[in-house]
Amino acid sequence: MRIRPDLAQAARYVPGKSIPDAIKLASNESAYGPLPSVVAALTEEASGANRYPDPAGTLLRARLAARAGLQPENVMLGNGSVSLCLHLVQATCSPGDAVVFAWRSFEAYPILARTAMARAEQVPLDAGGRHDLPAMAQRIEELEAAGTRVGLVFVCNPNNPTGTVVPDEEIDAFLDRVPDDITVVLDEAYREFNEQESDGLRYLSGPAARPNVVVLRTFSKAYGLAGLRVGYGFAGEQIVDAVSAVTLPFSVTSVAQRAALASLEDDAWPELSARVEEVRSERARLIAELRALGLPVLPSQGNFVWLAEAERTPALDAFLHARRLVGRAFPEGMRLTVSSPAENDALLAALRDWAAER
Numbered sequence: 001m002r003i004r005p006d007l008a009q010a011a012r013y014v015p016g017k018s019i020p021d022a023i024k025l026a027s028n029e030s031a032y033g034p035l036p037s038v039v040a041a042l043t044e045e046a047s048g049a050n051r052y053p054d055p056a057g058t059l060l061r062a063r064l065a066a067r068a069g070l071q072p073e074n075v076m077l078g079n080g081s082v083s084l085c086l087h088l089v090q091a092t093c094s095p096g097d098a099v100v101f102a103w104r105s106f107e108a109y110p111i112l113a114r115t116a117m118a119r120a121e122q123v124p125l126d127a128g129g130r131h132d133l134p135a136m137a138q139r140i141e142e143l144e145a146a147g148t149r150v151g152l153v154f155v156c157n158p159n160n161p162t163g164t165v166v167p168d169e170e171i172d173a174f175l176d177r178v179p180d181d182i183t184v185v186l187d188e189a190y191r192e193f194n195e196q197e198s199d200g201l202r203y204l205s206g207p208a209a210r211p212n213v214v215v216l217r218t219f220s221k222a223y224g225l226a227g228l229r230v231g232y233g234f235a236g237e238q239i240v241d242a243v244s245a246v247t248l249p250f251s252v253t254s255v256a257q258r259a260a261l262a263s264l265e266d267d268a269w270p271e272l273s274a275r276v277e278e279v280r281s282e283r284a285r286l287i288a289e290l291r292a293l294g295l296p297v298l299p300s301q302g303n304f305v306w307l308a309e310a311e312r313t314p315a316l317d318a319f320l321h322a323r324r325l326v327g328r329a330f331p332e333g334m335r336l337t338v339s340s341p342a343e344n345d346a347l348l349a350a351l352r353d354w355a356a357e358r
C-alpha cells in the first residue's frame with residue numbers, strides 16, 4: 001500500500017489505560033458526569049441529529065466571545081482542543097517547519113507536529129518540571145538563524161503532566177523575545193484549576209494585547225464533557241481565519257455545541273465551580289499527604305498531581321494496578337488525576353503502602 005513511509009516508525013498516541021472496575025486516574029477527566037441540566041439539553045438536541053450541526057458554531061462562539069470581552073471572530077471551536085492544536089500546526093507550518101514546545105508536556109504535541117509534516121523541537125523542562133522559557137526562546141533563535149522556519153510554539157500552562165505554571169512576567173519576557181509573527185499557543189486546558197490566576201486572555205485585548213498569541217481552552221476538564229469533544233480558542237482574526245481554512249467542516253457536533261452552551265448558563269456555574277473547588281482542595285490534601293510520606297510530588301495547578309519517581313515509575317504503576325488504581329506512567333514520573341474524595345482516599349491508602357515499602 002502507498003502509505004506515508006514516515007508513519008511506519010511513528011509513535012502512536014497512547015491513551016490513558018482503562019481497566020474494568022479500576023479507579024481511572026489516567027486521563028485527567030472529571031470524576032463527575034455532566035450536570036442534569038446539560039444532560040437534558042443534549043438529550044433534546046439528539047432528536048435533531050438528522051441535521052448537520054451549525055458549522056460556524058454561531059451561538060457558542062458568540063457566548064464564549066461575550067464572556068471573554070471579545071468578538072465571535074476571535075473564537076475558534078474544535079473537536080476537542082487537541083483538534084485546534086493540530087489545526088494551528090497545519091495553519092502555521094509548511095512541511096519541515098519547526099513546532100517548539102517544552103518536554104515533557106502534552107503527549108499529543110509531537111504527534112500533531114508529525115501529522116502536519118512539521119518538525120517537533122522539544123526543549124527540556126527545568127529541574128523543577130517548569131517550562132524553561134529562556135531556553136525555548138534561544139532554541140527559536142538558533143533554529144531561525146540556521147534557516148529553519150519556526151511556525152508555532154506551544155506553552156502548556158499549567159503544564160501537563162507536571163502541573164507547573166509559568167508566571168505572567170516570564171511569559172511577558174518570552175513574548176518580548178519571540179518574533180511577533182510566530183504564533184504562540186498558550187494551552188490552558190487546565191485553566192479553571194489554576195489558583196495563580198494567570199490568564200492568557202490578557203494578551204487578546206487591552207494594553208498587553210499581542211496579535212501572535214492564541215489561548216486554548218476546553219470543555220473536557222472542568223466542565224466534565226470530555227466524551228463530547230469540544231474545545232475552543234481565542235486569537236486574532238487572522239489566525240482564526242487561517243485555522244478555518246484547515247478545519248474539517250461540521251467537526252463539532254450539534255449535541256456537543258448544545259451541551260457546551262448549557263454548561264455556560266449562569267445557573268450551571270455554581271455547581272461546576274463547586275466541583276472545581278473540590279478538585280483544588282483535594283489536590284492540596286493529596287500533595288500535603290504525599291509530601292508527608294516523603295514522595296517526590298510537585299506543586300500542581302492542574303486537576304492532577306505529578307510524582308517525579310522516574311526509574312521507580314514502572315514498579316509504582318504495577319503496584320497501583322494490583323490495587324485497581326490506574327495512573328499515567330511516563331519515563332520521568334507518574335501523573336495521577338485528582339478525583340472524588342473517596343477515590344483519592346483509595347489512592348492515598350495505596351500510596352501509604354507504597355511509601356512504607358520503599
Ligand SMILES: Cc1ncc(COP(=O)(O)O)c(C=O)c1O
Binds near residue numbers: 106160190
Ligand atoms: C494540555 C492539554 N491540552 C489539550 C488537551 C486536549 O483536550 P481536549 O481535546 O479533550 O479538549 C489535553 C487533554 O488532556 C491536555 O492535557
